[in-house]
Amino acid sequence: xxxxxxxxxxxxxxxxxxxxxxxxxxxxxxxxxxxxxxxxxxxxxxxxxxxxxxxxxxxxxxxxxxxxxxxxxxxxxxxxxxxxxxxxxxxxxxxxxxxxxxxxxxxxxxxxxxxxxxxxxxxxxxxxxxxxxxxxxxxxxxxxxxxxxxxxxxxxxxxxxxxxxxxxxxxxxxxxxxxxxxxxxxxxxxxxxxxxxxxxxxxxxxxxxxxxxxxxxxxxxxxxxxxxxxxxxxxxxxxxxxxxxxxxxxxxxxxxxxxxxxxxxxxxxxxxxxxxxxxxxxxxxxxxxxxxxxxxxxxxxxxxxxxxxx
Ligand SMILES: Nc1ncnc2c1ncn2[C@@H]1O[C@H](COP(=O)(O)OP(=O)(O)OP(=O)(O)O)[C@@H](O)[C@H]1O
Numbered sequence: 170x171x172x173x174x175x176x177x178x179x180x181x182x183x184x185x186x187x188x189x190x191x192x193x194x195x196x197x198x199x200x201x202x203x204x205x206x207x208x209x210x211x212x213x214x215x216x217x218x219x220x221x222x223x224x225x226x227x228x229x230x231x232x233x234x235x236x237x238x239x240x241x242x243x244x245x246x247x248x249x250x251x252x253x254x255x256x257x258x259x260x261x262x263x264x265x266x267x268x269x270x271x272x273x274x275x276x277x278x279x280x281x282x283x284x285x286x287x288x289x290x291x292x293x294x295x296x297x298x299x300x301x302x303x304x305x306x307x308x309x310x311x312x313x314x315x316x317x318x319x320x321x322x323x324x325x326x327x328x329x330x331x332x333x334x335x336x337x338x339x340x341x342x343x344x345x346x347x348x349x350x351x352x353x354x355x356x357x358x359x360x361x362x363x364x365x366x367x368x369x370x371x372x373x374x375x376x377x378x379x380x381x382x383x384x385x386x387x388x389x390x391x392x393x394x395x396x397x398x399x400x401x402x403x404x405x406x407x408x409x410x411x412x413x414x415x416x417x418x419x420x421x422x423x424x425x426x427x428x429x430x431x432x433x434x435x436x437x438x439x440x441x442x443x444x445x446x447x448x449x450x451x452x453x454x455x456x457x458x459x460x461x462x463x464x465x466x467x468x469x470x471x472x473x474x475x476x477x478x479x
Contacts, residue, residue, distance in 0.1 A: 178202060178237075179203065179325075181200075182234065184233060185233070185236065186231060186233035193381055196380065198217065199234075205356070206352070208360075211375055211377050211378065218330075252322065253326065255322060255328070256327075258315065259330040268303070269303055270299030280322030283322050286321060292343070313336075320356075331363070333364065334362075360372075365465035375387065392465060397461065400430065401459070403448065407430065411447075416443055465477070
């Protein structure tokens with residue numbers, strides 16, 4: 170039997186608008202998050218990601234547009250959605266006085282068919298802290314506990330707001346692996362992030378949000394395209410006009426910051442040979458010469474003229 174609201178989408182937003190006084194935080198945002206997929210909202214601070222996700226969670230009401238979550242209205246159908254949706258808020262959500270293990274067992278007890286809380290603590294590296302009061306956990310440990318609480322009830326859909334912000338590399342990887350396991354188990358995941366490597370690694374579908382609306386979306390590889398670029402480091406102040414005159418038409422070259430060079434265009438073997446020959450003939454020893462694909466960071470910069478991490 171098809172699930173209620175049984176189309177292919179876990180979340181559908183059309184023309185979503187949210188204002189805080191004179192600030193328009195979300196400005197006509199539309200998106201689809203497919204069931205069983207990881208959808209990442211990627212954007213800089215203040216882009217409207219948290220507001221969007223909080224509207225999906227039923228914590229805020231939209232000023233305009235329509236919101237469907239598992240085919241239902243997050244405010245009017247909150248009771249029906251609660252057991253089916255897991256939420257990891259950006260901050261808080263876990264009471265400070267409870268012990269970590271007790272808290273997770275309590276959350277598990279609200280659900281019909283929860284995961285084993287002890288096993289989940291173990292997967293997130295929190296076993297040693299099971300008896301620690303939440304207020305004494307580090308920020309990263311609290312965040313992992315909040316993630317555990319979001320998924321312990323085996324939800325169909327999980328919202329994760331900045332799940333790895335501030336985590337050390339090991340905890341970040343543990344979180345990524347957990348997200349991948351959830352996806353493999355068929356769970357729909359909508360997460361926000363301003364880390365492009367996180368979006369590239371985890372997301373089936375990336376929605377780039379800026380100033381409250383969608384500026385681009387697609388699979389990570391679709392967004393970054395097949396184009397390659399050549400980067401190298403060398404002494405600052407090379408004559409790029411002269412380098413460009415040696416390169417095929419349509420190539421571009423820039424130095425930013427000083428001593429860091431980027432060459433764009435049809436990166437074929439001849440182009441690489443031309444750049445290295447030009448450097449050799451000018452007595453320039455390059456370091457870190459590499460050919461790479463465009464990143465989501467580059468895509469964002471091209472679309473908005475600004476850095477993602479602003
Ligand atoms: N409760 C609020 N009252 C007033 N303004 C708010 C409130 N919450 C968010 N804003 C403003 O709305 C805009 C969007 O904020 P939001 O938190 O949704 O962005 P974000 O993309 O999640 O950013 P971040 O990555 O910093 O969490 C910002 O300009 C922010 O200052």
